[in-house]
Amino acid sequence: MSEKNLIEKLCIKNEKKIILLIMDGVAGLPINGKTELEAAKTPNLDALAEKSEVGLSLPILPGITPGSGPGHLGVFGYNPLDYEIGRGVLEAVGIGMKLDNKSLAARCNFCTIDKNKIITDRRAGRIPTEKNIELCKKLKENIKMIEDVEVIIEAGKEHRFVVVFRGEGLEEPISDADPQKEGLSYLYSKALAPAAEKSARIVNKFLDKVIEVLKDEHPANAALLRGAAKTPDIPSMEKRFKLKAAAIAVYPMYRGLASLVGMELLDAGQTIKDEIETLKKHYNDYDFFFIHIKKTDSYGEDGNFDNKIHIIEEVDELMPEILKLNPDVLCITADHSTPCLLKAHSWHPVPLLIYSPFVRPSGIKGFNEKECAKGNLGIIESKYIINLLLANALKLNKYGA
Amino acid sequence: MSEKNLIEKLCIKNEKKIILLIMDGVAGLPINGKTELEAAKTPNLDALAEKSEVGLSLPILPGITPGSGPGHLGVFGYNPLDYEIGRGVLEAVGIGMKLDNKSLAARCNFCTIDKNKIITDRRAGRIPTEKNIELCKKLKENIKMIEDVEVIIEAGKEHRFVVVFRGEGLEEPISDADPQKEGLSYLYSKALAPAAEKSARIVNKFLDKVIEVLKDEHPANAALLRGAAKTPDIPSMEKRFKLKAAAIAVYPMYRGLASLVGMELLDAGQTIKDEIETLKKHYNDYDFFFIHIKKTDSYGEDGNFDNKIHIIEEVDELMPEILKLNPDVLCITADHSTPCLLKAHSWHPVPLLIYSPFVRPSGIKGFNEKECAKGNLGIIESKYIINLLLANALKLNKYGA
Numbered sequence: 001m002s003e004k005n006l007i008e009k010l011c012i013k014n015e016k017k018i019i020l021l022i023m024d025g026v027a028g029l030p031i032n033g034k035t036e037l038e039a040a041k042t043p044n045l046d047a048l049a050e051k052s053e054v055g056l057s058l059p060i061l062p063g064i065t066p067g068s069g070p071g072h073l074g075v076f077g078y079n080p081l082d083y084e085i086g087r088g089v090l091e092a093v094g095i096g097m098k099l100d101n102k103s104l105a106a107r108c109n110f111c112t113i114d115k116n117k118i119i120t121d122r123r124a125g126r127i128p129t130e131k132n133i134e135l136c137k138k139l140k141e142n143i144k145m146i147e148d149v150e151v152i153i154e155a156g157k158e159h160r161f162v163v164v165f166r167g168e169g170l171e172e173p174i175s176d177a178d179p180q181k182e183g184l185s186y187l188y189s190k191a192l193a194p195a196a197e198k199s200a201r202i203v204n205k206f207l208d209k210v211i212e213v214l215k216d217e218h219p220a221n222a223a224l225l226r227g228a229a230k231t232p233d234i235p236s237m238e239k240r241f242k243l244k245a246a247a248i249a250v251y252p253m254y255r256g257l258a259s260l261v262g263m264e265l266l267d268a269g270q271t272i273k274d275e276i277e278t279l280k281k282h283y284n285d286y287d288f289f290f291i292h293i294k295k296t297d298s299y300g301e302d303g304n305f306d307n308k309i310h311i312i313e314e315v316d317e318l319m320p321e322i323l324k325l326n327p328d329v330l331c332i333t334a335d336h337s338t339p340c341l342l343k344a345h346s347w348h349p350v351p352l353l354i355y356s357p358f359v360r361p362s363g364i365k366g367f368n369e370k371e372c373a374k375g376n377l378g379i380i381e382s383k384y385i386i387n388l389l390l391a392n393a394l395k396l397n398k399y400g401a
Numbered sequence: 402m403s404e405k406n407l408i409e410k411l412c413i414k415n416e417k418k419i420i421l422l423i424m425d426g427v428a429g430l431p432i433n434g435k436t437e438l439e440a441a442k443t444p445n446l447d448a449l450a451e452k453s454e455v456g457l458s459l460p461i462l463p464g465i466t467p468g469s470g471p472g473h474l475g476v477f478g479y480n481p482l483d484y485e486i487g488r489g490v491l492e493a494v495g496i497g498m499k500l501d502n503k504s505l506a507a508r509c510n511f512c513t514i515d516k517n518k519i520i521t522d523r524r525a526g527r528i529p530t531e532k533n534i535e536l537c538k539k540l541k542e543n544i545k546m547i548e549d550v551e552v553i554i555e556a557g558k559e560h561r562f563v564v565v566f567r568g569e570g571l572e573e574p575i576s577d578a579d580p581q582k583e584g585l586s587y588l589y590s591k592a593l594a595p596a597a598e599k600s601a602r603i604v605n606k607f608l609d610k611v612i613e614v615l616k617d618e619h620p621a622n623a624a625l626l627r628g629a630a631k632t633p634d635i636p637s638m639e640k641r642f643k644l645k646a647a648a649i650a651v652y653p654m655y656r657g658l659a660s661l662v663g664m665e666l667l668d669a670g671q672t673i674k675d676e677i678e679t680l681k682k683h684y685n686d687y688d689f690f691f692i693h694i695k696k697t698d699s700y701g702e703d704g705n706f707d708n709k710i711h712i713i714e715e716v717d718e719l720m721p722e723i724l725k726l727n728p729d730v731l732c733i734t735a736d737h738s739t740p741c742l743l744k745a746h747s748w749h750p751v752p753l754l755i756y757s758p759f760v761r762p763s764g765i766k767g768f769n770e771k772e773c774a775k776g777n778l779g780i781i782e783s784k785y786i787i788n789l790l791l792a793n794a795l796k797l798n799k800y801g802a
Contacts, residue, residue, distance in 0.1 A: 001482050003462065010465070102767035127521070158756065358430060358742070360749065360770055378780040379464055387464025391748040398746055399461055401491045 007077075007387060007398065008235075013242045016328035016393040019279070019289045022075060023315060024254075025338025026296030027350040027369055033307055036296075036340060036353065039305070040312040044319035045332070045353075045367035047118035053359040056369070057150065057385060059336045070336030072257045076290070077241060077386030078234060085260070086172075086229020091162050091259025093256020095154050099231045104170040104199055106228035107391055110135060110159045110220035110384040113211070114384075117186040119179060123159045124220035127319075134163050135220055142213045146205045159220070165202055170230070171195040178224040185198035203228060231297055236262025237288065241390060246282060248275045249292035258290055274320045283325055297345075300338030309338060329392045330355045331385065332367070349379055356392035407800065408478075408788060409636075413646050414643045417729035417794040420680070420690045423476060423656075425426060426468075426698030426739025428751040430769055432706055436753065437697075437741060439771035440706070441713040445720035446733070446754075454760040456752035456778025457770070458786060460737045466748045473658045474734030477691070478642060478787030479635060485574075486661070487630020493563050494657020500632045505571040505600055507629035510579075511536060511560045511621035519589040520580060524560045527620035536621055537562050543614045547606045560621070561760035566603055572596040573633070578608055579625040590626065604629065633756055634743070637663025638689065642791060647683060649676045650693035659691055663790070674714055677722045684726055701739030709741060730793040732755045732786065757793035 001009070013268075028036040035143075059066040059074055060081070069090050070080030094104035099105060110132065112121040127135075136155040143151050149167035156162060162330065173192040179185065191200040207223060214221045237245040239262070247258030248268045255265050266282055268275050275291055293315055299308035322330065334350040351372040364371040377388075390396045402410070408574040460467040460475055461482070470491055471481030493506035499507060511521035511533065528536075537556040544552050550568030557563060574593040580586065585765060589608065590599040608786050611624045638646040640663070648659030649669045667683055669676050674694055684690075694716055700709035723731065735751040752773035765772040774780075779791075791797045 001485060003482070006462075006465065006482065184565050283429050317739070358435070358740075358747070360774075362431060363771070374775075375775040376457075378774075384463040387462060388748075389464075391464035391466065396464060396466065396748070399465045400471035400486060 003184045008240055011242045017287050018329040018389050018393050019327045020330045021291045023293045023296045023334050025300045026334045029339035029341040036308045038360045040309040042316040044316045047369040049364055051361045052353045052355040053068035053377050054353050054362045055374030056372055056379045057333050057352040058349045059382050063347045064386045065345050066336045076261050083232040083234050087232050089231040092164055092289045094253035096252040097154055098276045102166050104165045104230055106225045106226055107122030108161050108162055108163055109224045111222050111224050113186050113222045113317050114217040119182050126158050127220050143209050146202050149202050155221045172230055174200045174228050176226040178226050223391040234261055238262055243288040246286040247290045248278045250285055251294045254292045261308055267375030276318050292311040297338045300340055302342045303343040331388050331389055353373050358392050409641055411798045412643045418688050419790050419794050420728045422692045422733045424694045424697045424735050426701045427735045428738035430742040437709045441710040443717040444652040445717045449767040450754050451766055452762045453754045453756040454778050455754050455763045455773045455776030457773055458734050458753040458783045459750045459780055460783050464748050466735045466746050471756045475783030477662050480784045484633040484635050486627030490632050493565055495654035497653040498555055503567050504630055505566045506566055507626045509562050510625045512623050512625050513620040514587055514623045520583050527559050528621050532559050547603050550603050571600045574603045575629050577627040579627050602701050635662055639663055644689040645687045647687040648687035648691045649679045652695045652742050655693045665721035668800055677719050698739045700739055704741045704744040706741045716734040730790050732790055755789055759793050
């Protein structure tokens with residue numbers, strides 16, 4: 001039996017509730033001898049770690065740094081190597097666009113071309129976002145359908161926007177409509193497989209249409225298009241794990257990722273406190289809650305050690321609010337490390353904590369990288385975390401007689 | 402090279418002896434702060450653990466609770482996801498029936514049907530075992546062959562019995578001949594693949610024959626049949642590992658599991674002491690011994706913490722007897738956890754101890770879950786234990802030049 005079939009076969013539904021708290025990028029590297037988690041004052045997390053099972057979660061494989069998509073997919077229980085989320089899809093869900101299995105999503109830049117269709121500026125002088133919004137409005141009004149395909153356009157920041165094509169027969173893969181360098185000729189997309197001919201044709205008709213609509217604009221008078229992708233065919237958490245799952249996340253990308261695995265998206269407010277209030281309000285309505293803390297990652301990317309610590313401490317202060325709900329299973333972990341030292345995602349394994357009535361207490365003295373490395377869960381690939389959460393919630397039948 | 406081929410290719414035969422002691426379900430969860438192994442006084446096991454390599458063995462995968470079949474297959478060196486043991490097979494070997502690759506085994510209930518073949522009692526009033534034996538005798542006398550297929554019947558407890566069909570062309574899968582509910586019509590088996598047509602036909606002729614033979618009986622006047630299965634095609638330990646293996650197990654199911662991988666079954670007596678005597682008596686005749694301790698699991702299932710401790714202590718007291726034999730490799734572990742707290746098998750990894758002249762001593766202070774979690778073997782999937790035993794017995798060649 002395959003691992004995938006195994007877990008689907010063994011899952012049962014019961015009333016027990018699982019909370020998964022992902023502190024995005026919380027794990028780090030020492031600066032002046034201490035990591036962000038070691039430097040933060042976290043009495044509540046430390047006390048919880050001592051009576052929990054702990055270990056390290058390996059997001060993908062040793063040495064592999066995950067993007068946000070694979071990082072979260074793993075912790076949601078999906079092998080990130082089985083389900084690839086194309087760049088266009090991530091951009092689209094990242095600004096809150098809805099995708100279905102007929103959608104082909106791509107990210108675009110406004111750019112400048114001359115009268116010979118030579119690209120003179122790949123970012124159209126980084127036009128301000130307001131101008132972007134105005135241009136996207138114009139495109140929306142003028143490009144609604146191409147053949148039998150619906151065209152949906154959403155502005156991003158500066159020169160960036162996203163286009164989603166929705167219709168029958170829009171297959172991957174197609175090449176990028178972007179020569180990647182200025183001074184080169186405008187480049188159309190090509191089908192990279194026979195089944196993708198329609199996608200390439202629609203994309204190229206769209207690009208021509210953009211040039212036509214923007215002919216009197218300057219500097220943004222054309223568009224480059226990259227990363228065209230369909231959503232991977234991901235079974236929902238309901239189908240795969242029999243979980244009625246809800247996402248409590250403030251940022252659109254994480255809401256989008258959660259929606260790709262079929263979670264319902266709750267109105268999470270703006271702050272971490274708002275998120276916990278949302279959890280409390282909806283606690284009776286679902287049996288799985290994903291709570292996403294964004295700013296640990298943001299401050300990691302900024303290299304802002306002190307602010308990252310403050311976010312960790314803010315979460316720690318709110319822990320009693322979560323524990324008051326008396327969840328059957330509580331898991332705290334990260335999708336990947338974002339060490340301030342690197343100002344970027346990294347490959348390092350991340351602390352993992354699982355608390356339930358059926359754990360062997362770790363006895364460790366703090367929720368951080370060094371202590372969790374001593375933990376009784378050892379180092380496990382993130383895709384197996386869900387098995388442990390389901391098991392601790394008694395939602396998994398025995399395998400074999 | 403596949404993992405399977407690797408190990409078969411590297412195995413060599415030598416005179417060294419391996420003892421594998423499986424304390425069924427011995428691992429647990431804390432009650433009042435201590436697990437069963439932590440609460441037991443085990444000076445011999447503790448001393449051995451200190452000079453052995455130790456770690457935790459993961460029976461299947463994180464979070465997966467194994468039944469007895471997959472639990473043992475793993476420790477015997479077979480990936481439990483590759484070899485599925487059907488319910489009928491497990492029941493048959495569980496009451497000591499011999500199976501070969503032409504055998505289709507199924508479990509049956511005596512039941513009650515009315516004159517319209519409506520099932521009025523799926524368990525025939527739970528007839529006493531003596532009545533069951535009497536009825537099975539009658540069936541045996543009257544049903545010996547169906548077409549070219551031999552029929553072997555053995556009584557179980559109360560209303561349960563097992564039937565084995567032995568002949569050519571008896572393929573799986575077939576559906577259960579059991580509507581699962583009373584008040585419904587008697588249900589025959591159906592072939593679930595073209596190759597299984599003969600199996601379904603033989604099974605249905607058998608069920609009709611049972612009704613005919615029992616026509617004057619009441620309440621047991623028919624049979625329901627479930628879990629029809631063939632033995633998985635498991636290579637023997639001799640073939641796969643070049644081991645002449647013997648099983649010392651008191652309970653039929655574990656003797657049956659051992660026979661599925663080609664172990665010879667020794668007369669193990671009734672007690673743990675008897676089992677050790679059996680080991681001593683046959684020590685010169687084999688190079689691999691599987692010794693099975695059942696009652697750690699039984700008392701775990703009962704939630705009887707004190708009695709589980711007593712069994713652990715009994716094993717500990719007998720350790721010097723085993724050590725006196727001076728085995729080249731001694732391994733002590735479990736097939737799965739059976740925490741008294743859960744009164745059931747569980748998913749938690751189990752202590753693993755390997756002792757040979759070629760180990761790096763762990764230096765840990767006790768043979769239990771917490772100490773073994775600190776061990777130098779880390780957490781390993783049970784299917785890899787055999788590699789370590791073979792290696793420590795110098796029965797594995799180098800891979801590659």
